[in-house]
Amino acid sequence: MRFTISSDFACSREVQQKVMAEVEKHNYCDAARFAIKLALEEAIVNAIKHGNQLDPAKKVIIEANVTDQQTLLTVEDEGAGFERESVPDPRDPENLFKASGRGILLIESYMNQVTWSKHGRRLTMCRRNEPDAPAPRPT
Template sequence: MEGICHKRMVIASDLEAARQVENTILDEVERYGYSDASAFSIRLAIEEGLNNAIKHGNGYDPNKTVQVAFAVTPQQVVISITDEGPGFDPARVPDPTCDENLEKPCGRGIMLMRAYMDEIHYNPCGNQVRMVKKNS
């Protein structure tokens, strides 16, 4: 479809591969003239989603991959990240903004994806996250 970037990438469970995916998506985001604030949000969500997939989902297992599907249009960015882990229940992740959790070094990724994207959904198993950011 003309004017729409729709791709699917399968990457190894390592951060360098993740960075390449991130750059590919952000190049499209820039091409469509998204604001700096939107680009910051999208980058943040990609990093959190990929880090969760690589670290928590696949446990850095070199034999496991991460699937990333994305569609960038002038109206919105849709990103889906799927790992090969057993999944988890995002509702059971503690709220990192509670006073008792403020000093914990980890556990902010899901909250940040929710805060910076317009939509975020997990599949029932919890090993796939789908995020949407509107071009505002």
């Protein structure tokens, strides 16, 4: 599945529904479904808001490859990119009261593999269809 949408949350909602419908077809366990839904939501919102800066002229490309075993997702924006290492840890005491900055932590916690490429504009993530698949917990 491949979708190209403008930086619009209504469009992203449709894409998420289509991807999750595909996940449902493959009888994913509850934990994997929860993880994929959350990570996809966070990835697309980040791409629209922080990547494309809500610019409706800029696109977000979403690809989903769903099998019985795993779901592979890529989300790519047309923004300026970012360095993953430069994003502060929202769990640090000085950041705990801040209202934003938790999307990446959730993606990396719930997906089994996460890779940033194209200077942070492209996110590739994979979640296996396993109830107790150990999600990496970045420290």
